[in-house]
Amino acid sequence: MTGQLSFPRQQARTQRFSLGAPRAFTVSPDGARVAFLRSRSGTDRAGVLWVLDLDDGRERPAADPALLLGGADEELSAEERARRERSREGSAGIVGYAVDSAVEWAAFALSGRLFVAELRGGTARELVVPGPVVDPRPSPDGRRVAYVTRGALRVVEADGGGDRALAEPEGATVTWGLAEFAAAEEMGRSRGFWWAPDGESLLVARADEAPVSSWWIADPAHPDRAPAQVRYPAAGTANAEVSLALLGLDGSRKDVEWDRERYPYLARVHWSAAGPPLLLAQSRDQRSQVYLTVDTATGGTRVLRVEEDAKWLDLFPGAPVWNPDGRxxxxxxxxxxxxxxxxxxxxxxPRLHVRAVLDAGAEDVLVSASAGPEAADPETGETHVYRVGERGVERLSEGPGWHSAVRCGTVTVLVSTSPERSGALVRVLRDGVRAATIPSYAQEPVLTARARLTEAGARRIPCAVLLPTGYREGDGPLPVLMDPYGGPHGPRVVAAQNAHLTSQWFADQGFAVVVADGRGTPHRSPGWEKAVRDDFAGVTLDDQVEAVRALAEDFPLDLGRVAIRGWSYGGYLAALAVLRRPDVFHAGIAGAPVTDWRLYDTHYTERYLGHPERQPAVYARNSLVTDEGLSGAAAEHRPLMVIHGLADDNVVAAHTLRLSSALLADGRPHEVLPLSGVTHMTPQEQVAENVLLLQVDFLKRSLGLS
Structure with missing residues (x-):
């Protein structure tokens, strides 16, 4: 290829322009250093661990995978591949690290080997231990490193000596120190062990997957290869049995006791010098949760508080925690x-909708929040950083955008995106004054997204509208492409340039693209999010219809030619739209769609739809493949393309295969695009590019635009 890359190829090559962008910031308590990850260019997948010295303003690499591996190719264990899939991590090299309490030492795994790096100016070196190594973490005092290998939790001295196992699996289905599928995929808990503040013991999760059903994921393109076995806790079936133990470096063990029958989900663990270990455990239906403290002398627990909700209780990043004075x-x-x-x-x-706790300080708490239900200005698509203390609430971030932060002591790393520029601006503030800016090496996109953020309809549905570059008012109405996610956890209407690049590219192919965050999507109010309880199909689809019809009053939308595309929940919504509302939607592209909610995991699905044995009618009504689910389909047929990665272990390919069989049995024409060897992330460059090109071709054919 010569000349400028096409947008689809550039986006694929740069992993959605994430390569070369700084991330994963850690601030030292003395305010002297900021550690972070960043690859060396916008097309380099290998993450490097960097340190910014705030006294002299200089950056230096603390650990470079190219040097540490001597140019050898990276090798990933099955456990590490699964961990990266759960976290949607598509890059390579150093993709994560952990530090001691002084942020003087960092530990990380690279190609299944254990490395430590001295962050004050030293070098990185390998600790030779049994492998493959997963999730190494230094003790708070930096004297030791704990890590997981082959389901065992082990500890090694920082000089490489004294390696020993603290807990080993009692069988093939048991792991110590790893997050089980439901925790990693749905709860936002990616860890399975936590050091004591004094570095003499650890809280360690034990997960036994024996009760969990075995599923088999085959690669039909390679019939000579055995299928991969995965333990998948589908809705209504058994979860992994998760318990917690306090393991001392002296070989002692105290099992942590709580009512695991009533509260089986270990959702959060926090242990700091400010108080005893703090647990948050949820009931299976997630309508009740309990905050517990752990007595480290006995392993017993004490109930701090119990919360209940008629629909469900959400989990939040960074919470619960103790602040320094133990509150x-x-x-x-x-x-x-x-x-x-x-x-x-x-x-x-109610003027703020709090999303996450970023830091709990002695005098204030740093949070990220969006406009609440009683905000004077809705600030569509914006999230800001606020300091909340005795003197009230103060906003730290400025200007329209999507802002977040990392703070320790007097130093704050403020990460800000904007509708006006690509990528994120990373500023380091010391005592509120800019001390440094951390540059990004990410590529500049070959196009510019021009999203108009607005609200639509009586419900004031947050929307983004994108028209073709150079469109003029007199050019007439345009065919419409709805481009939603539309479900829980996935806001798409955000005040950030890069978030709308793909939508702008579709717009430049001749469409008016509409992104609508209807009820069920986050960051507006609890009532907005919880409106989907028992009714994915009705509520989320109704809001897409309301949004496109209302926007047509102010934008050049041709309501006689409306298509919809989406991935994952958005794929479900796209298929649902063309099946049940062909009067509104004339073509659909469903990528990796959930089509039968009985095939999706427990923690997510049962939160919204309940237990399938107790609410079978709810599951049938929200399904695309059951008789009742298809009975809601209109007689009129609309073109539908279904795309699915055959290696997907989150939304397995059975969803698409069952949908295709049901459509065929009902006499409904459709197209299926299977992607061999592709997971839920579709990271492969050529696949990611060509999938976009094929979608445009399908849309033009289906809407009569070719």
Whole structure:
């Protein structure tokens, strides 16, 4: 290829322009250093561990995978591949690291080997231990490193001596120190062990997957290869049995006791010098959860508080935690407001919708939040950083955008995206004054997204509208492409340039592209999110219809030619749209769609639809493949393309195969595009590019635009 890359190829090659962008920041308590990851260019997949010295403003690489591996190719264990798939990590090299409490040492796994790096200016070196190594973490004092290999939790001295196992699996289905599937995929808990503040013991999760059903994922393109076995906790079936033990470096063990029958989900673990170990455990239906403290002398637990909700209780990044004076910091729903709670006092009100706790300091709590239900200005698509303390609430981030932060002591790393520029601006503030800017090596996209953020309809549905570059008012109405995710956890209407690049590319092919975040999507209010309880199909589809019809009053939308595309939940929504509302949607592209919710995992699915044995009618009504689910389909047929990676272990290919069989039995024409060897992420460059090109071809054919 010569000349400028096409946008699809550039986006694929740069992994959606994430390569070369700094991320994973850690600030030292003395305010002297900021550690972070960044690859060396916008097309280099290998992450390098960097350190920014705030006194002299210089950056230096603390650990470079090219040097540490001597140019050898990286080798990943099955456990590491699974961990990266759960976290949607598509890059290579150093993709994660952990530090001691002083941020003087970092530990990381590279090609299944254990490395440590001295962050004050030393070098990185390997600790020779049994492998393959997963999730190494230094003790708070930096004297030791704990890590997982082959399901065992081991500890090694920082000088490489004294390696020993603290816990070993009792059978092939048992692991110590790893997050089970439901925790890693749905709860946001990617860890399975936590050091004591004094570095003399660890809390360690034990997971036994024996009760979990075995599924088999084959690669039909290679019939000579055996299928891969995965343990998948589908809705209504058994989860892994998860327990917790306090393991001392002296060989002692105390099992942590709580009512695991009532609260089987170990959702959060926090252990700091500010208080005893803090646990958050949920009931299976997620309508009840309990905050517990652990007595490290006995392993017993004490109930701090119990929360209940008629629909479900959400989990939040960074919470619960202790603040330095031992008060409990958490996020809770109060009426239709999501607020920050410090002990029993609400520190914010309905003007803010709190999303995450970023840091709990002695004098204030740093949070990210969007506009709440009583905000004077909706600030569509924006999220800001706020400092919440005795003196009230102060916003730290400025200007329209999507902002987040990492803070320790007097140093804050503020990460800001904007609708006006690509990528993120990373500023380091010391005592509120800019001390440095961390540059990004990410590529500049070959196009510019021009998203108009607005609200639509009586429900004020957040929307982004993108028209072709150079479109003029007199050019007439355009065929419409709805481009939603539309479901829980996935906001798409965000004030960030890169978030809308793919939509802009589709717009430049001759479409008016509409992205609508209807009910069920996050960051507006608890009532908005929980409106989908028992009714994915009705609520989320109704809001897409309302959005496109309302926007047609102000934008050049040809409602006689409306298509919809989406991936994962968005794929489900796209297929649902053309089957049940062909009067509105004239073609659809469903990527990796969930088509039968009984085939999706427990923690996610049962939160919204309940247990399938107790609510079979709910599952049937929200399905695309059951008789009742298809009975809602209109008689009119619309073109549908279904795309699925055959190696997907999150939304398995059975979803698409069952949909295709049901459509065929019902006499409904459709196209299926199977992607051999592709997971839920579709990271392969040529695949990612050509999938976009094929979608455009399908849309033009289906809408009569060719």
């Amino acid at each position: 409990l910091v958490r996020i809770a729903d109060e009426g239709d407001a999501r607020v920050l709670m410090v002990d029993d006092r609400a520190s914010t009100g």
